[in-house]
Amino acid sequence: MNAILALENLRVEYRNREWGRTSRVAVDGLNLEVFRGEVFGFLGPNGAGKTTTLNVLLGFTPASCGAAYLFGVNVREPIARRRIGYLPELTYYYKFLTAEELLRFYARIFHLSSAETERRIDAVLALVELQSARRQPIRTYSKGMQQRVGLAQALINEPELLILDEPTSGLDPLGRMKVRTIIQRLKNEGKTVFFSSHELGEVETVCDRVAILHQGVLKAAGRVDDLARQYQGNLEQVFLKVIGYHDND
Numbered sequence: 612m613n614a615i616l617a618l619e620n621l622r623v624e625y626r627n628r629e630w631g632r633t634s635r636v637a638v639d640g641l642n643l644e645v646f647r648g649e650v651f652g653f654l655g656p657n658g659a660g661k662t663t664t665l666n667v668l669l670g671f672t673p674a675s676c677g678a679a680y681l682f683g684v685n686v687r688e689p690i691a692r693r694r695i696g697y698l699p700e701l702t703y704y705y706k707f708l709t710a711e712e713l714l715r716f717y718a719r720i721f722h723l724s725s726a727e728t729e730r731r732i733d734a735v736l737a738l739v740e741l742q743s744a745r746r747q748p749i750r751t752y753s754k755g756m757q758q759r760v761g762l763a764q765a766l767i768n769e770p771e772l773l774i775l776d777e778p779t780s781g782l783d784p785l786g787r788m789k790v791r792t793i794i795q796r797l798k799n800e801g802k803t804v805f806f807s808s809h810e811l812g813e814v815e816t817v818c819d820r821v822a823i824l825h826q827g828v829l830k831a832a833g834r835v836d837d838l839a840r841q842y843q844g845n846l847e848q849v850f851l852k853v854i855g856y857h858d859n860d
């Protein structure tokens with residue numbers, strides 16, 4: 612089975628003048644494969660290297676060593692990114708636009724015809740449950756609605772793979788539940804979802820497999836139930852164990 616997303620010995624070092632010749636290793640020797648139809652949770656505490664890894668996949672940050680592939684194509688080739696949708700950790704949309712207007716703007720980037728644009732806007736707004744607010748400016752939206760507009764934007768090109776950076780971060784329980792439901796719907800449609808998170812409750816219910824990153828190093832990976840059995844605890848306990856936290860610390 613060919614991986615949709617693959618990391619091979621990926622290493623990312625950030626160089627900074629302030630540190631002289633030294634550099635900071637953000638990701639160190641990462642190996643990972645994600646297959647078609649999987650919902651994959653990329654977990655780790657703040658600063659673990661999650662966003663850095665996603666930025667390599669999106670072509671924003673170069674790999675210092677090793678490589679990353681999407682659909683078998685090295686991410687250095689722009690064509691590798693054609694079939695993906697991406698939701699960054701923080702989104703900055705023009706708040707005076709309505710959801711429809713924002714989505715039309717993104718549809719133009721993908722050179723969609725106007726009939727196709729309207730068809731897809733209807734479909735993605737239904738999926739993220741924003742039909743009734745589609746003609747309101749984004750500035751009137753709650754944080755949860757803004758995040759769902761972001762998801763709609765990431766879906767406008769009908770991507771096969773979705774890459775989401777902390778999609779539930781900062782949302783209230785209802786907002787998180789809605790995002791989780793959307794991820795579940797995408798899975799039912801056969802999409803592949805790769806998302807980062809440090810909110811473990813989310814991940815346990817929606818993910819087929821997870822990887823736990825700590826200080827740039829992959830500490831554990833596998834099916835949630837297998838990890839739970841192996842480490843004798845729920846995902847939160849697994850997480851704390853693999854990052855080396857003990858109750859008496």
Ligand SMILES: Nc1ncnc2c1ncn2[C@@H]1O[C@H](COP(=O)(O)OP(=O)(O)O)[C@@H](O)[C@H]1O
Nearest residue numbers: 625635637655656657658659660661662663664
């Ligand atoms: N542009 C950058 N320049 C230098 N260091 C960075 C940069 N971006 C992130 N880092 C550092 O790399 C490490 C990983 O960060 P990041 O990938 O953002 O982690 P996460 O998304 O898991 O919170 C952190 O130590 C962070 O301070």
Ligand SMILES: [Mg+2]
Nearest residue numbers: 661662663700
């Ligand atoms: Mg991050």
